[in-house]
Amino acid sequence: MSKPFDMELFLAGVLTGSHATQQRHLRQARIIQAEISERWQRQTPWAWQKKHVAWFLEHRLSGRSEATRYYYLLTVRLLARRLQKTWGFNL
Template sequence: MSKVFDMDLFLAGVLTGSHASRQRHLRQAKIIQAEIAQHWQRETPWAWQRKHVTWFFDNRLKHRSEATRYYYVLTFRLIARRLETSWVFKL
């Protein structure tokens, strides 16, 4: 039996800003995690590769507004900072 991954705990060290911003990042990170887990069977961010995140951005956000994509890019940057990777995502 495996434990459920806790995105709140994962991002706790890198989340800053207002309460609303932190909640938005957590909500978006959980959506990202669920979509990647469903499509790629990668449950945790440590198992993700850049192609998984790029797939989410290109396929799941392509019909969203610029503002929505911008906020998801900010969330991706927090995840990348937590993973200590050099992933760069354009706005």
């Protein structure tokens, strides 16, 4: 049996800011991971494609406030930086 994916370890190199900000990014990254995992059975960010993250931003956050969508976009940018991807998203 394999170990569960450790999002904190994955983002450790790109997390900056205060402790509260880092915890928010980790919480949001875990939520993104859970949603993508449930929808497409892609367990780790290494298996994600841009369309998976775009789906999350467009469909799972559609009823949320603009501020919430913005904070999730910041987390997605951290994930993309860690994956060394040049994903660009507009909200």
